[in-house]
Amino acid sequence: GAGVSQSPSNKVTEKGKDVELRCDPISGHTALYWYRQSLGQGLEFLIYFQGNSAPDKSGLPSDRFSAERTGGSVSTLTIQRTQQEDSAVYLCASSLVSRPDSAQHFGDGTRLSIL
């Protein structure tokens, strides 16, 4: 499809396990963003990629969270040693360019549940 694709759509895992969330942006979009949506905190920025580099990681909540982007396309968000407070919907967005007036296009998210 032409939109942002995220997988898996749902993930249930036990506390302490590692998880990987994948985002496939719209073809040709150079900017990629990860956000987290949770009941208590609303929608929060996590990390931003321009190409393969991440000039803004300011939203990552702890060093258990990391992300990479390869080939200027697919991105993976990894959470190590998951905790119950990591339960949330993780949304990925992409935009054609990384400008503040550029519209971001969102995927349907990955719903992560930590038991």
Place this chain on the structure above:
Amino acid sequence: AQSVTQLGSHVSVSEGALVLLRCNYSSSVPPYLFWYVQYPNQGLQLLLKYTSAATLVKGINGFEAEFKKSETSFHLTKPSAHMSDAAEYFCAVSFGSGNTGKLIFGQGTTLQVKP
């Protein structure tokens, strides 16, 4: 610090009635403003955006918003609500001056449309 406030976490209107969802922002630099809609188990869809070209912005599905600098507001309106408008709406802001385009979101407003 820049922030976004949406007044009213829940708004209920009758079908055919005016929809008004309120958004105020706080910023020391000119903002770029967005309204997104989220349907259950889906990502965010862009309704409209303000990028300083015009203060009255028209978006999809009959929605529009007016940027009022003096009131630091960007309220979303629709003259006549449809049942299909029931969803959660998010106001978001991005800032210039080197900003990477990351969005700061309000807490969201759930719109209920009664038949």
